[in-house]
Amino acid sequence: MNEWNIQSRAHACQACQKPFIDKQAYHTLLFDQAEHFSRMDVCSACWQTQFSQGATDRKGFVSYWQGTYQAPPPPPPEPIRKENAESLLRKIIESQDAKYAPAAFILAVMLERKRLLKVKEQFVREGERIFIYEQPATGDAFTIRDPNLQLNQLDTVQREVAHLLEHGLTPMTEVMPSDTGQPEGLTPLEEVPADEAEPVQN
Numbered sequence: 001m002n003e004w005n006i007q008s009r010a011h012a013c014q015a016c017q018k019p020f021i022d023k024q025a026y027h028t029l030l031f032d033q034a035e036h037f038s039r040m041d042v043c044s045a046c047w048q049t050q051f052s053q054g055a056t057d058r059k060g061f062v063s064y065w066q067g068t069y070q071a072p073p074p075p076p077p078e079p080i081r082k083e084n085a086e087s088l089l090r091k092i093i094e095s096q097d098a099k100y101a102p103a104a105f106i107l108a109v110m111l112e113r114k115r116l117l118k119v120k121e122q123f124v125r126e127g128e129r130i131f132i133y134e135q136p137a138t139g140d141a142f143t144i145r146d147p148n149l150q151l152n153q154l155d156t157v158q159r160e161v162a163h164l165l166e167h168g169l170t171p172m173t174e175v176m177p178s179d180t181g182q183p184e185g186l187t188p189l190e191e192v193p194a195d196e197a198e199p200v201q202n
């Protein structure tokens with residue numbers, strides 16, 4: 001099983017395909033697909049149908065929750081420059097780099113304490129504890145493995161997290177800078193908005 005993933009909340013019912021509207025109730029069914037958890041978001045009417053057809057008795061069903069759909073906010077006018085705990089966690093999960101597993105877990109705990117993530121479910125799989133967190137605003141579900149940190153590792157991991165928050169992840173395609181950190185003018189973590197990405201004419 002891939003213990004790390006983010007599954008975004010759907011913007012339309014995955015049974016009847018009707019788009020969700022702001023403040024509409026949605027229902028999430030979570031299934032264990034051996035390789036990963038898969039979620040299915042449906043509207044209330046389709047949830048009734050799913051439920052009466054025995055969706056919660058289906059093989060692999062592990063969890064169900066209900067939420068309120070929030071229409072995505074318009075994109076921020078300025079690109080967000082500083083890495084925050086959530087954006088860093090997303091980048092770590094996207095990197096799929098196991099060396100960041102302890103950092104990812106600490107970030108998830110930090111975000112939960114700040115109520116920016118909520119634990120929806122926890123399981124034990126092959127002796128490892130797996131947490132399903134939800135970001136309440138976007139509805140994204142994060143799957144995070146508990147790395148079972150020992151007390152004497154906490155300090156090192158917390159320092160690593162602080163370093164990553166300050167400097168961001170080094171993109172995997174890039175060679176590690178030898179000593180002085182990022183060369184000036186190179187800001188690989190900033191995303192250029194699509195409308196500013198066209199080449200500059202001189």
Ligand SMILES: [Zn+2]
Nearest residue numbers: 013016043046
């Ligand atoms: Zn529906």
